[in-house]
Amino acid sequence: MDFSGLNKKTAKSFNDQKALIKKVMSGRPMACPQCGKPLVLHPPGSAQPGIRCAKGCTDIALEFD
Ligand SMILES: [Zn+2]
Secondary structure, X not given: OEOOOOOOOOHHXXXXXXXXXXXXXXOOOOEOOOOOOEEEEEOOOOOOOEEEXXXXXXXXXXXXX
16 A cells, blocks of 8 residues: 555644544544544545545545555
């Protein structure tokens, strides 16, 4: 798995995103930190793999090798 598509502006947000991704991918229900809506995992093989909420304030693109 390649995290290069993530926001690397700060190490903290990068690590936060990585932790969030791991939780969502392990099947834990997680809410968007901004709107509180559930985060949805778009798995590898879908059109745009990533983790997003319904409103789009969380939009983490994932690249899978
Ligand atoms: Zn949101």
